[in-house]
Amino acid sequence: MKVMLVEDDPVSLALLKKALGKSDPNVITAxxxxxxxxxxxxxxxxxxxxDWMLPSMSGIELCRKIRAEKTKGYTYIIIMTAKDQKEDVLAAFDAGADDYVAKPYDIREMNARANTGKRIIQLEDTHQALQQKLIISRTKVRTVFDALPEEIISVDRKIRLDSINKAALKIMKGSYSEIIGKPCCQLLEESESDFYENTIKQMVQDGFKTRKTSTTLDRYKDANSQEIIKERTIIPVTREDGAVQxxxxxxxxxxxxxQHSEEIRALNQKLKKISSELIKKNLTLESTLKNLERTQAQMAQSEKMASIGQLAAGVAHEINNPTGFVSSNLKTLGDYQTDMNRLIEEYQSLKTGLKTLPFGSLPESISAMIAKLEATETEIDIEFIQDDVNELIDDCREGTERIKKIVEDLKHFAHPGEDRMTETDINxxxxxxxxxxxxxxxxKATVVKEFDDVPVVYGFPQQLNQVFMNILVNAAQAIEKSGRITIKTGQVDQMVEVRISDTGCGIDATHLPRIFDPFFTTKDVGKGTGLGMNIAYNIIKKHNGDIRVESAKGKGTTFIIRLPIYNEPGDAGTPDGGVATSA
Known part of the structure; x- marks a missing residue:
């Protein structure tokens, strides 16, 4: 903020500039x-x-000219003078000064008064900015207010117009300036409507009294005898203290x-009459279908929750092992570090002792310290510690990376609702x-992975992972003691193929045609719902893919899944014609 000092005495001017310049470098002089x-x-x-007394123009004249000038912002003026009579003070204020300082003045007081002026200027600038924002905001509100098709007016307790928008002005007798402040009932063009004259008075009084919004319908005929229906809503506007303004x-x-509502109501009545018999005939079937859907949903939810619980227990087990050896290794690493600190302290003591002696002199105490250091190295086996630290750190890193990977993969199954269509890497x-x-x-099994470098597909990653999970869990359950699960991926024409084979008990040939049917299961009662393979089938079909099974009793089972390779968004083969997003 710029400050101007006006003083004809060069010494006083220099002192004042030096004092004020410490707090504000933007000081100019005259x-x-x-x-x-x-x-x-x-x-x-x-x-x-x-200063008051100046060559060519006095400080009072300068003050008057500043006040007469139109400036962007307010200027705070302080008059300095040796005049200390009451009339002099009043003359300075009459000329437009904001403050008055008698000479000789205290430089600290002058600084304080100048800072007061700056604060006042800042407050003035803030006020102007807020006022400008208020004007802009009011203009925007007024623009929206006038653009609304509804007729909106505000009235006081005597039903006198307080404000009105353009839509309401069209039905009033007179211009905006002519009708504001007058009773609205006398200004209406809608002469056939007695709403304002009769009903409005009571509703306004109730609004001021209860502060509650109310709505009513007003029916009347216009000049052409056409019925007009208007919805009138009374909205009390309250002040901060709660009183209605x-x-x-x-x-x-x-x-x-x-009118449209009446027509629709009539058509609905006719439709209800025509369709009543059809509704009665379909009622039993609808009830049966709802019961079936409800049962299926409950069973699917039960199976999902059981799978999640089982998997969560396994993940917890996997987390505990790496956490255990990470904790153990960190403890050992801490012990090693303590020994290293002991050795470093001994070296530092030796260094300090040597620095205090003349050059080339080694007293017996120094020799003893060197011997002690060598004994300490032998005692803690420093070379072994240095070799072992790196191995411990590698173990810690391996454990923490395993924890991170397990938790990250579990998150994909814990939040299925966040699944979205995207480019998906099957591998x-x-x-x-x-x-x-x-x-x-x-x-149960050793997993053999034979993954080719296959193109991406477009789909729901979590849903596809659910298909793989269902097949892999079934494969493990089909192996009685120990076996092998082989997973192969590759490209066949324009499809990505996944083969999951196991060396389990296999599926009877009579059961193969029904393997994807809902509720079909070969497991014992209570161990399966028969929905896992049906869910997998529906997911693959949803992705415009194909799933089939090859199996023989006692020779294992192979599930073959084929999914279309990702094309550009909107091309054939994209599930549901959706828009692709980046993975």
Whole structure:
């Protein structure tokens, strides 16, 4: 903020500038009134501190000219003078000064008064900015207010107009300036409507009394004897203290909407009459279908929750092991570090001792210290520690990375609702699923992965992972003691193919045609719902893919899944014609 000092005495001017310049570097100076006026008009300082008695133009004249000038912002003026009579003070204030300082003045007081002026200027600038924002905001609100098709007016307790929008002005007798402040009942063009004259008075009084919004319908005929229906809403507008300041009346023409509503109501009645017999015939079937859907949904939810619980237990087991050896290794690493600190302290003591002795002199105490250091190295086996630290750190990193991978893969199955269509790497999906179901498989089978570098597909990654999970869990359960699960990926024409084979008990040939049917299962009662393979089938079909099974009793089972390779968004083969997003 610029400050201008006006003083004809060069010594006083220099002292004052030095004092004020410490808190504000933007200080300009003038030696007489004319120079001060010229600098004011060119640089527009916000604070002016001027002596009264000046060559060519007095400080009082300068003050009057500043006040007469139109500036962008307010200028705070402080007059300095040796005059200390009451009339002199009043003359300075009459000329437009904001403050008055008698000479000789205390430089600290002058600084304080200048800072007060700056604060006042800042407050003035803030006020102007807020006022401008208020004007802009009010203009925007008024623009929206006038653009609304509803007729909106505000009235006081005597039903006198307080404000009105353009839609309401059209039905009033007179211009905006002519009708504001007058009773609205006398200004209406809608002479056939007695709403304002009769009903409005009571509703406005109730609004002021209860502070509650109310709505009513007003029916009347226009000049052409056409029925008009308007919805009138009374809205009390309250102040901060809760008292009602005005009541706003919003009128909306619902004639056409009411007519449409009546027509629709008549058509609905006719439709109900025609379709009543059909509804009766379909009632039993609808009830049966709802019961079936409800049962299926409950069973699917039960199976999903059971699978999640089982997998969560396995993941917890997998997390505990790496956490255990990470914790153990960190403890050992801490012990090693303590020994290293002991050795470093001994070296530092030796160094300090050597520095205090003349060059080339080694007393017996120094020799003893060196011997002690060598004994300490032998005692803690420093070479072994240095070799072992790196191995411990590698173990810690391996454990923490395993924890991170397991938890990350589990998150994909814990938040299925966040699944979305995207470019999907089948190999990564299989790896992620294997990590999650590893605890279910590791005691039963060895997993052999034969992954080709296959193109991406377009679909729901979590849903596809659910298909892989269902097949892998079934494969593990089909192996009685120990076996092998082989997973192969490759490209066949324009499809990505996944083959999951197991060396389990296999499926009877009579059961193969029904393997994807809902509720079909070969497991014992209570161990399966028969929905896992049906869910897998529906997911693959949803992705415009194909799933089939090859199996023989006692020779294992192979599930073959084919999914279309990702094309550009909107091309054939994209599920549901959706828009592709980046993975």
């Amino acid at each position: 030696r007489n009134g004319a120079e001060a006026w010229e600098r004011f008009t060119s640089e527009q300082p916000r604070v002016v501190i001027s 005005t009541v706003t009346i919003v009128s909306r023409d619902i004639t056409e909407a009411h 990564k999906g299989l790896e992620s699923t294997l990590n999650v179901v590893y605890n279910e498989i590791k005691y």
